[in-house]
Amino acid sequence: MTTEGGMMKMGPIEGGLPLPAGQAVALAPGGNHIMLMELTQPLTDGETVPLTLSFAAAPAVTVQAQVRRVTPGGDGHHG
Template sequence: MIRTLIPLAAVAALLGACSNDGAKAPAGSQAAVVVADALCRPTPVGRQATGCYLTLTSPAADTLVSISTPAAGRTEIHESKIESNMMMMRQLKAGLPLPAGQTVELKPGGNHIMLLAIEQPLTEGQTIPLTLNFAAAAPVTVQATIGQPKIDEYGTPTGH
């Protein structure tokens, strides 16, 4: 019996040493992503799209993969960047990477959330729920305030 257990222990040790550190943790075992300062721009009557901004801090490397809200028919994660001297916006179909322990800011002119197919106008001071879904961490629901992001005298976003 001892002869059988020793080879099995050696195989188990080898398999443990070859494990994939990038593997996803089982559902519910990863600590929650911290979400702060959720803000969505108001929409005038007839406008069916707007941007939302917030900050995310994940204790482990993860990816924001989708967002849902009853306030919009569709949501997308977008990136804005300058290409050929023009501001271009594109959907991040693979999601937004969240490096472990680093704060990722979604802000005007950068990465942001787009709410599309909005049926009812979003008015200043109102709040709407946003549920953020991650590749590994449990979903997080926050209340986003409807308002304008703060801009400094040079037109640069200063936070939410």
């Protein structure tokens, strides 16, 4: 997410999210986040879905993500 002329804009990070060695990189609402697009089935509150993260210089990692309802206004751009 970036702010341009006071407007929040969201888009993919060109070239991917930089992960400097030895540094923590946070994903959070309103900041860098993973966006699930073109879902093939609806997500149900409380269920767990696998997310596979791909890296340029490391093997892919699959994590289990918990589906949670977003509080209205909590994120600012997803509603």
